[in-house]
Amino acid sequence: MAAPLADQLDIVIPTIRNLDFLEEWRPFFQPYHLIIVQDGDPTKKIAVPEGFSYELYNRNDIERILGDKAWSISFKDSACRCFGFMVSKKKYIYTIDDDCFVAKDPSGKPINVLEQHIKNLLSPSTPFFFNTLYDPYREGTDFVRGYPFSLREGVTTATSHGLWMNIPDYDAPTQMVKPKERNTRFVDAVMTIPKGTLYPMCGMNLAFDRELIGAAMYFGLMGEGQPIGRYDDMWAGWCTKVICDHLGVGCKTGLPYVWHSKASNPFTNLRKEYKGIFWQEEIIPFFQNVTLSKTCTNAEECYIELADKVRKGLGHIDPYFSKLADGMIAWIEGWRMLNPAKTA
């Protein structure tokens, strides 16, 4: 199995509830280092099969490491995975849920998700103009007639959003209306989400350049003690997309697919989501219109300014957003503590 960039990428997993998960991924994941962030009761023990290089953090570890910033990491929710982004020392992160397994391409070949994500991250993005034959850097394709030559070098890629066969990532209402719908369609494409366009970024199968955008990959305040859930990755997606657009770097979506095995309970999901379903109607226009200062030239600076804009622009919806803005600041403080600026 190809294991590209094995020394430059950490795999972050929010809890592992079954041993099959790592056994199935073993041929692909074993060359990489794993960071497991346990989302619930710290006394429960997660068994990691032999042969994997890993570090495991539970709630006690998060409290010990982050101290008075630890509250910014969600408890009893997979949003805690972002703690793994913070403690990693690698350039790239891949994060996956423990109910996602190896998918097969139409020829029946198991898909090497890391190989494809790394291809996506190492090849440029094209956010300023749409290429109708999709990824122009892929073998066998190129920019089509009419694509400006000045834009053909593309820009650095910050995120690679992979998709899911079998159980699609639907919200609770759609799950309830279409309980039997399965994604069986393999779309053989990767594309850049154009500049100025938001997308629903799912955290199930996601890779990103930690050095470039990691500081903005905060999964918010979800789970225990919070009024919403299941918007952790959406929040990170809106924030990172706006910041990538500001920084002139790219976000891709498409290949690779994972096999998403299990639909979460739609009733539980509805309870977690329902405020988000209302709130997103105001949050999305906010993110569509927010602008960042030219003086913000990296993800950290952008994120601090964005926290301030969130407080002012979304605070009227619910006191939650003021707390979330505080969480965003605490997150950056934690990030800076664990990722001190490199001195020249």
Next chain:
Amino acid sequence: MAAPLADQLDIVIPTIRNLDFLEEWRPFFQPYHLIIVQDGDPTKKIAVPEGFSYELYNRNDIERILGDKAWSISFKDSACRCFGFMVSKKKYIYTIDDDCFVAKDPSGKPINVLEQHIKNLLSPSTPFFFNTLYDPYREGTDFVRGYPFSLREGVTTATSHGLWMNIPDYDAPTQMVKPKERNTRFVDAVMTIPKGTLYPMCGMNLAFDRELIGAAMYFGLMGEGQPIGRYDDMWAGWCTKVICDHLGVGCKTGLPYVWHSKASNPFTNLRKEYKGIFWQEEIIPFFQNVTLSKTCTNAEECYIELADKVRKGLGHIDPYFSKLADGMIAWIEGWRMLNPAKTA
């Protein structure tokens, strides 16, 4: 063969240089009416096989029908096809080049291009937010988690841009560098080009709602007597995209594929294209930034205002753009003559 909307769609073809073309398409095209616009010498006779309903226009017909506006229709260039858009009385247009044949899907089944284009046109577009599972209206798929519910009705679709297997639509430099590259990848997706994003619209395999956007589907001044060629469809693509964004209607790209049989001569193409290759570097920023007045509420009104903006915004590049702006106005005058406003 399914022949949806056979009474509401015309097929416009700019010249037919070989009889095989209509014979191969017969099962799909015969239920529809054809409008053939002969692009060169009017004394040459185009043979149309028996069994097709068609009307054929040559240069003499264009001169006779449009009189002092006829100069706005390109001569000796496939850009003349837009005359067919103008004389049609149908709601929808499909236009195709005579070197495009029936493609097959991965299962080996011949692709019914009209059936797919009509599906694309009759189902809504989603230009305001990206859906990661592509067309949310397709059977077996939907909007993913995090897609705002207020946007799920979508908006009316104005254009459906289809793709090409085999010979990709490359510019002359890319053709020269990669003479043997063929498109063999079938991407099973249709998507909306997001609002604010331009794309290179190719005229080889294109359908649109003539009532909604036809007045802006002018293919410019190309061919004999003009300094450029091969930018006819690009021009129409930039103009229609900006106008669709302004009107709040959608442009889709993706399925269906045709089989593009023949690469045009790259040396001839370079001669036609080379000014366009420079000019597009200024034209595209112009279209990315142009805005239309709120008082423009249909394609005709938008197009007249755009002509004025083209004259002022691009005239400095070359006197050609002032002439093109005149052509845009003459085109609208011709359009209005042949398509008088319906009285209530």
